[in-house]
Amino acid sequence: MQADGAVPYRERNIVLIGFMGAGKTTIGKVLAAKLSREFIDVDELISTERGMPVTEIFRTFGEEAFRRMEKEYIGELCFQKQDAVLSLGGGAFLKEDTRELCMANAAVILMDIPWEQWKMRLPLIRDSRPILQNKTDEEIQALYESRQAIYQRHHFRVDAGSQTPEAAAQEIADWLEGRP
Numbered sequence: 001m002q003a004d005g006a007v008p009y010r011e012r013n014i015v016l017i018g019f020m021g022a023g024k025t026t027i028g029k030v031l032a033a034k035l036s037r038e039f040i041d042v043d044e045l046i047s048t049e050r051g052m053p054v055t056e057i058f059r060t061f062g063e064e065a066f067r068r069m070e071k072e073y074i075g076e077l078c079f080q081k082q083d084a085v086l087s088l089g090g091g092a093f094l095k096e097d098t099r100e101l102c103m104a105n106a107a108v109i110l111m112d113i114p115w116e117q118w119k120m121r122l123p124l125i126r127d128s129r130p131i132l133q134n135k136t137d138e139e140i141q142a143l144y145e146s147r148q149a150i151y152q153r154h155h156f157r158v159d160a161g162s163q164t165p166e167a168a169a170q171e172i173a174d175w176l177e178g179r180p
């Protein structure tokens with residue numbers, strides 16, 4: 001692998017990070033189509049390869065086992081792919097190894113969304129995200145806030161709360177175009 005800065009951002013995989021529901025999958029698909037790149041949702045890849053949904057992996061093996069699995073998949077993708085758009089699970093950056101691997105080898109983009117806007121999306125995703133099950137709104141807000149520190153490791157942030165997926169994807173494409 002290359003040291004951070006050794007490979008121009010335009011030639012790296014694009015890694016999208018951010019809290020659940022921030023728009024990584026939605027914006028990622030638009031961005032991949034715009035740049036004619038392959039789109040890979042890491043949660044979906046893990047589910048397919050392991051033959052069970054992420055919810056069941058959590059239930060069967062526990063969160064820590066899932067995080068280790070996630071780190072291995074992201075590492076392999078960073079090695080194997082060259083110009084893909086990778087949408088990471090919302091908790092992937094909890095692992096320092098995953099953060100540093102992505103920062104050194106990919107262009108890391110934060111899908112940033114303020115709490116007030118995010119909570120309007122909660123009904124859309126509440127039932128399908130294992131981490132949100134059996135949590136009150138206050139507990140979810142505390143989780144949202146606790147995650148903000150890990151998302152500060154990125155190369156570029158985009159406002160994913162108050163613009164369309166198309167506009168957010170265009171902002172990322174423009175940033176990439178202007179990078180060395």
Ligand SMILES: Nc1ncnc2c1ncn2[C@@H]1O[C@H](COP(=O)(O)OP(=O)(O)OP(=O)(O)O)[C@@H](O)[C@H]1O
Pocket residue numbers: 018019020021022023024025026027043087088089090121124125129160161162163164165168
């Ligand atoms: N810019 C946007 N404006 C309005 N709604 C959006 C926007 N981006 C995403 N959404 C909606 O918010 C919901 C969550 O989006 P999405 O699944 O892309 O988030 P995610 O970051 O991939 O979540 P997860 O980490 O849980 O996979 C979807 O219903 C999607 O249609």
Ligand SMILES: O=C(O)C1=C[C@@H](O)[C@@H](O)[C@H](O)C1
Pocket residue numbers: 019020043054088089090091092129130131
């Ligand atoms: O934020 C999280 O901790 C998670 C987000 C999802 O993308 C999944 O990766 C999983 O449900 C964990």
Ligand SMILES: [Mg+2]
Pocket residue numbers: 024025026041087
């Ligand atoms: Mg997603």
